[in-house]
Amino acid sequence: MKRRTSAVNNEEKSEEIRFGVGKKILLSIVLMTVLICAVSTLSGYFQYSNTIRKLYNDNGYVIANIILDHIDHDKVGQYASTWTEDEEYAETAEYIKNVEVASEAAYIYIVTVYEDQTVRYVFDSSGVPLGDTDPVSSYFDEVWECYTKGTKPDNYMVRHSPRYGYLTSSMLPVIDSEGNIVALLFVDVWMKVILSTLRGYILKMILFSLGILAVFSVIYWFFMRRYFIGPLMRIRKNVSEFARNDTVTSTRLEDIRTKDEIEDLAVSIRLMENDIVKYIDNIRTITAEKERIGAELNVATQIQADMLPRIFPAFPDRKEFDIYATMTPAKEVGGDFYDFFLIDHDHLGLVMADVSGKGVPAALFMVIAKTLIKNRAQMGGGPAEILRFVNDQLCEGNEAELFVTVWLAILNVKTGRGLAANAGHEHPAIRRAGGQYELVVYRHSPAVAAMEGMRFREHEFELYPGDSLFVYTDGVPEATNAENELFGTDRMLNALNRDPDADVNTLLRNVRQDLDAFVGSAPQFDDITMLGMHFTGETGESEG
Structure with a gap:
């Protein structure tokens, strides 16, 4: 009926x-x-x-x-x-x-x-x-x-x-x-x-x-x-x-003999009628699989977000410094990460890193790299020693040939003195008290996991009360607008110096606002990760 x-x-x-x-x-x-x-x-x-x-x-x-x-x-x-x-x-x-x-x-x-x-x-x-x-x-x-x-x-x-x-x-x-x-x-x-x-x-x-x-x-x-x-x-x-009635195939199309595309269309429709039920079943299967993958990616995104410090102020009982960081992945999950942690009462570890590639492979590599860096840093040693250990661990079984650029610093929050190692990462920006943000340009070491047995350089630095530090991944200077223009470090510094006395939360928000205004409607091709720190500890000695 x-x-x-x-x-x-x-x-x-x-x-x-x-x-x-x-x-x-x-x-x-x-x-x-x-x-x-x-x-x-x-x-x-x-x-x-x-x-x-x-x-x-x-x-x-x-x-x-x-x-x-x-x-x-x-x-x-x-x-x-x-x-x-x-x-x-x-x-x-x-x-x-x-x-x-x-x-x-x-x-x-x-x-x-x-x-x-x-x-x-x-x-x-x-x-x-x-x-x-x-x-x-x-x-x-x-x-x-x-x-x-x-x-x-x-x-x-x-x-x-x-x-x-x-x-x-x-x-x-x-x-x-x-x-x-x-x-x-x-x-x-x-x-x-x-x-x-x-x-x-x-x-x-x-x-x-x-x-x-x-x-x-x-x-x-x-x-x-x-x-x-x-x-x-x-x-x-x-x-x-x-x-x-999708179970009955008519013979009417067999009478079409135009010897052109219309006859080809009739033949194709006959084939389609035979395959349509199977096609619908395949669509249902694919849709269910996509929904499952989407749900798993949402879980992966949440897991990745939970691995990064997201509660601010991060150390409400510590008055020597103020720190804030953000990470926006280009896909559901990304390869950028940041980290900060107290190694002991007086030493703060700071990490900014960028895994090669995007998506799930980069996210998995990121989890391993972040865990290795933090665990090894809490065992003691300088940044160069830590990165050497992490490099050897990541090179084992790295058939995908992934690597990670890392900026790692260990800061004495009482004296302001610290050690830093830069493994192929972006140059940090520093602002001395009352001044403007400027890039600190120096020679880098190769990226971590690029080659087994590598040694990494480290150098001393010193922060004075009122100084601020800004580190980031290449997603910031390499953000591209619709005209294929790069945001660049000059625009980044202009954004930082728009209100250099602002707290670190406002500072990162200013950079993101300028970056979004520059990019406009162009799609985001890379993860965007930033970390800012304001130092208020005791004055140490001058940098040697």
Whole structure:
């Protein structure tokens, strides 16, 4: 009864389809043809319009050169400086007027130009008196460039006039006998046929396109109906029947013999119908496995987080120092880790490390490395001795060839004196009391677990009351934004020095805020781990 009801519902849904594949194909043909015709029409319009503008503009320059060849340039300079007429002024004005009439130009005028975007008329074919001024309504930059440097504009300076319609301006400098630009000669040409010509062109292109559209659409529709839409309808009907009864395979698809991709599609659907039940079972199995792995990764993430000191203040009874640290993995679990622990009442161990690789392998290696470092450090010895022991232990059975960069320091919290070893890790940053954070750059030892039997360098350092220390993994300076730019140590130091007197919690938060603002929406590719310590112990002796 339920299967029958489902079949009826499917038939009703099929009847509700009002805009099938055939109509969509026809509509796509029409839209594509219209789009192509529109693009070609617009392209032709702009090319044709540009050609007409160039033609009229070039004609204006021909007229302008004729005028420049017949007028006295020095006289123009005289009129432009004295603003008084003489006997020759009227003759020149009449000549310009005659050229305007003979050439059918709209306006011809000679002006001087001023920086307040005004011009002053020397000659004007429409009868504007000598010395009258007008504002420059458009293209002032081109006009000023030509007036000051004699540069010919690289556009046609087209504008609209209420009297003439569209005009194009040709502009040349008037240069006196000493080589000075004394004025500009303008010839405005009326582009009298541009609108009517362009309208005719567009109308012809539209009619031609509509004719092609009609013929092409009809022919293509019949072709698609016979060789494409019909077979697709049979495929759709077969799929609908299989959806109603996924245990029966129809033979309808075997009748499709188009010898093309549609026949391949029919064959593929037949194979799909045979495999679909198995496929669904596989999907269920994979989904269950992914959920199990996801749950285990969540547990692993929690275990890893629990292994790192996360309760702050870490040593509320100790007043000699304040410490804070954070770790943000790039994946569910990561390979970075930090640690700090009291070896005895007076000695504090500080660790910052970065395991090669990401994900579960790096996290497992991280657990082993962290445990070895802390356990060996609590047995006593200097950082170099501790790292040598850890290196030999990690090299045993390290077939994955993982390694870990480590910065390890042991600090006497009473005197401020300490020993540090750097096995391929980032340079720490230190701030002396009242100063700025700076990188402490020195020669490193190789990474831990890179080679069995290695010895590591260690060096002495000393912190004074008020000094602060900042250590981190390469996820901080190598954080990358969407433009593939690195955050870098300079930006890191700027973030630290934005408020160098801040407590270590605020200090790390400032760095993270600047880093997040820099990275933006770009994905995090590496673990980001930071540790800050502020020293308030007794003053020790100077570093040797």
